[in-house]
Amino acid sequence: MQNIEIAWIFTELADLLEIQGEDFYKIRAYRRVAEAMASLEEPIEEIHRRRLLTKIPGVGKVIEEKIKEILKTGKLKKHQELLRQIPRGVLEIKQLPGIGSNRARILYQELGITDLEGLKQAVENRQVRKLKGFSAKLEWDILNGIEMVRNRQGRIRLSVSRELAAELIDFLKKIPGTLGVKMAGSTRRWQETVGDLDLVAAAEDPAPLLTALASHPRMKEVIERQSNRIRLSTWWGLSVDLQVVSPKEFIFTLHRSTGSKDHYARLQEIADSIGLQLNHHGLRTEQGDFLGINNEEDLYQALGMKYIPPELRKGSGEVEAALKGSLPSLIEVSDIKGDLHIHTNWSDSALEIADIIKRCREKGYSYAAITDHSQSLKIANGLDPTRLAQQHQIIREQNKKLEDFTLLTGVEMDILPNGELDYPDEILEQMDVVIGSIHTGFRQSKKEITRRISKAMENEQVDIIAHMTGRLIGRREPYDVDVEELLETAAKTQTILEINSAPDRLDINEVYAKQAKDLGVKLSINTDAHDLMRLDDMVYGVAVARRAGLEPQDVINTLNLEDLRKVLH
């Protein structure tokens, strides 16, 4: 059993207990332990074997017993028992914006609502507004919430698909007869969400691969099976499509199935215009002779253009750019020299400063900025000026011991609802990196919220604006900001905009990142990490930058320290 699966049981247990009205601190204990387990690098099973379960932070006697029970039986009695009392659909209802555990419980107990469809009907019958604690306005919000959930139905965060792809490819490669396996589709193109995972494999005989994949523990059921392809649904709610072709056709099938459709159609037109025919069998002349193509680079070359990386294959002008030789030289993960947005256990993260240094050095970074929350964000244990000064003193002392690495002082400072900053300029000017961002007052008017962020940009001490639109993919719409106006203000004030790499944020997105580049606004790709594993999310931020056509010089954390300091001044 994977750590994430065990963690999930505890998360669901916490949700169920919350609906039951259980003690807040008990629920929080389960949530915390679930988070801790999800971010462990070692399998919990292994930790159990070494009898070190209680060494995991937040695991005491009770939770230790529960983990043992899960490892032994694959499930948790208490969890199953609660699920019999509270249907899973109630948990889904609890996820809707404006609905917490109390309202979800009332809906279930008073109206017997157990799923989104039932809730929608009750709203349409105007039954919900009559309940205590509900209103006509809330009914409206509920409908919008259901709409949002429906829209994302079947679409899953890229990180989930990438992780699953890596695991399945690893698995399929070990099946005898497999000559190659690659991911394709939107997962390979690094699109921010994906509908299903496409895999392409090369083998003379497809059957063993199809059968093997169908028996993989992550697979729930076979949706469709043909002689050389299979479509399966997984326990993660993502369906997987595996296509097995001969080694000769592998590169062409992989290429076609990577898409996008528009990109591929454009390439077919280009092929046609020079007397060639492109399809999943190969690239042929009018006489029917196949051209010798060994990889995608060859393929693009044969069509008279430079290689187009999957991230750019959108069918939006990249083919023309490649023909003209004007494709950007996209930024790579290896260009990144440091992470400028990291939280520590001084505020709401699990990370020790020492762990951050260690991991960032392993990644080959030459610097990293410690940017905890500021004082007004009480829930995150934001730092008042005294603690901030203490932390910066510690960072300066650490730096004396480091030769090839520099820890930068910084803060992720709240831009308060009235547009004021959370510290005076005298404090801000002492820091290397000042990030401004908002965590409250999301529902201000477009004018107010735009003005609020603009005002922060106008302050010379503010270097970077983090997660500027505030969206959480599939969970929360962006705040109502005038992005165009903010991009212009950023250009004018030379404020750097963050591409936040957290897979559920990816904020700003690729469209805005492209606009920023066009306006001459510089970007910074940061992880906003709160635990060790999240420091690895940099790849997702870089993917946004690549899809936006960004080059290393567009991104400040590709600079060496000396040049970076000049930009941050």
Place this chain on the structure above:
DNA sequence: GCCGTTTTCGGCCCGACTGTTTTCAGTCG
């Protein structure tokens, strides 16, 4: 439920916003 330079029970994370019940419970970050 966990934790403790408190050894055994008390503390653990707070404040703004929302809609409306006009005084506060519920939600959210």
